[in-house]
Each structure stands twice: as C-alpha cells, then as structure tokens.
Amino acid sequence: MSTSTRAYHHGDLRAALLRAASESLEAGEPYSMRSVARRAGVSPAAPYRHFADRDALDAAVAVEGFTQLRDELAAALAQVPSSASAEDAVSALGLAYVGFALRRPAVFRLMFGNPCDPADDERVRAADQLHVVLDRAIARLFPEVPSAGLSVALWSLAHGLAFLHLDGKLSAEPATDVGDRVSAAVSAVFRIGRAIPEKNTAAKG
Template sequence: MSTSTSRASYHHGDLRAALIAAAIESLEAGEAFSMRAVAHRAGVSPTAPYRHFADRGSLDAAVAVEGFERMREGLRQAAAELPEGADAVDEITALGVAYVSFALQRPAMFRLMFGNECDDANSERVQASQGLHAVLEQTVVRLFPAADPTSLSTALWGLAHGLAFLHLDGKLRPEPGDEVAGRVRASVAAILALPGGAPTGRTSDRHHPSGARP
C-alpha cells in the first residue's frame, strides 16, 4: 500500500487504518520505525497516532494483528485454489507455501508478528495468532481424523515457520519461487511419510475450502 493510499484513508476518516498502513510501509521500506515517523508518512500531526495507540507497543500489536489476518486469508485462498482431487500432501503443502511466501514477501512484518514475547491470552494479537493456527488445525482434523490434531498441526506449523526463517536468514535460497515451493513440499511429504506419522491419504469427506473449514 502506498503513502498516498494511507493519506487517502485518513482523509476519508479512517485514521487508525491509515496509521497501520503507514507503519507497514515504513517497516517494509526499512525506515526508522517510530510514532513520529509513522505520523509523517501518513501525513498527519505527530500527536495524531496517540488518538488510537497509547504507545509504540500498541501500534506494533495492531500491525501484527493485520499481518495475522492477511496471512490467514492467504492460507484460505491457497486452499481454495487447489485443483479437484488434490491429496493431503497437496493441501498441507499449499498452506506451507502460502506461509513461507508471506514471510518472504513481507519479511519485516513477519518478524514483527513473531518477534515479541507472548501477550496476554485475551489480547487481540494472541487471538489473531490463534485464528491463523486454527486454519491449519481444522485442515488436519479433516484430513487426518485419527491423528492428534493439536500435536500434528503444531508440528506442521513449526515446519513452515522454520522453513520461513531459514529462507529469511539466508540459510536456504529464497528464490526462485518454484524451488522454495519444492522444498516445502518435500519437507511435508517426508514428515507425513514417517513411520507412525499421519497417513497421507485424504478422507472421503472433503469440505469445500470456502466453507466453515479452510
């Protein structure tokens, strides 16, 4: 989102959204990130952000919530675009590729989302994070009804998260995109094929990804 978009949002009365957009732009541009800098980018007075955010930490949390919501939508979209007849490896891979791709496309935002200590369990930030995890857990419940959904979804989340940071930190090449997707698929297939792991076949009760399940 451009600076002009942030200012347009403000002039239409949505100052909070404009400030969040400006904060994301500042992060991804590698600029100094402060309340004053965000206000300047949004085209408002230095005191304007304090109408919605008590301090920098509150703004950080709002940016993180926006990131979790965008990522969750990206995972849902990836599931919705799967071809008919896709198997369990295809589905889990699609979610994993969407997760890693988000991290590579929004690296500063991704680091901010996961770079803090755990918030209060009732905070909006934690709830947004749980909503993201729920997309994967619901998929695991549908594909692997005999598995422990919490343990398996946590393992798969850890796999995608680890791959994201391995690419971000330069331990794995972050391009081209098809190579990144290939690594994700190979890793997912390897875990699901482990002895005692979840079976790789899908169940016959497949829900459309646009419904209640992702």
C-alpha cells in the same frame, strides 16, 4: 494532498497509519510514531488518536499480519481440489505460509519475534484464529490422527522453513526453488510417516 492524508480526512486514519507502519518496517526505515505519522501524511500527534504508544502500534500491525496470514492460508486450502491428496493440501498450506513470510518479512518477524501480551485481547484472538485455521485443516485432512500434535508439527515445519529462508540459511531466490524446497520437505515427512507402519508390519511378520 497525499493519499494517506485524504484517507485521514475520510475517517480512515487508523488504516492509513497501519499501512504506513507496515511500509516503514518493510522498507527498513527508522520506525517511530513520528516517522509513521510523517509517512502517513498526518501530524505527529495523530497516531495517538488510535495508539497509546509504539508498542500498541506494533501490536496492531501484528494483528493485521495474523489476520492476513490466516486468510491467505484459508484461501490456499480452498483452492486445493477435493480430489487432491493430503500431502498436496499440506504443501499448499506450507507454500502459502512461507510465501507470506518472504513477501512481508519485517511484519512476519514482528508477529512472531515479540511475546504476545496475554492482556492484549485483540492480538491473542488474532493469533488464536490462525491456530484454529491450521487445526481445522489438519483435523479435516487427517481425521484418524489427533490433530493438536500433528498441527503443531506441521506448523513447526512451515515456520522453520520460513525463518531458514528469511535468515539466509536457505536461498529465497528464485521463487520456484523455494516452492520446490517446501514441497520436498512436506513430501519427505509423508514418506517417513508411510514408512513407519510398513516397517512395524515387517518386523511383526
């Protein structure tokens, strides 16, 4: 009996199906309710106990992805020493974000490649919780700056870097180069931010 089948008999069918769906996506296998059931080691009808159709399964996989990404960002920020600079903290968030995308590329594309159905309360809530983590982090790091716009700007930087690596526009190997590239991009943004007030001050003088 497979591990997934044992999980099903222990009442963990939903988790087994989500795991099987994520594994199928990342492996690039044909992906359907039937194939996910086969990978999970359950009957073709079993997935319908929890998911009405393929779209519902996709949404649940996306929710799981948003939750994991949120937790990884929070953990990355928690590991930054209190004495570290805001630049170091933002770099840590960027590295965690891009790292998640490169580890789980198919799930990451599913999370952000499909429109978020406003009627899907669970998915909307999971996406919102990710935004909350980012907004709170930026508000704490930059208390003197309106956090909403800055949060979107820095999220866009990390998100763009993630997809540039996923789409092969930037090399994802070796991992150390990816980390250096993310840190360099964040550093460049901070240098621009410091240069603007200095330039304005010089112009007034």
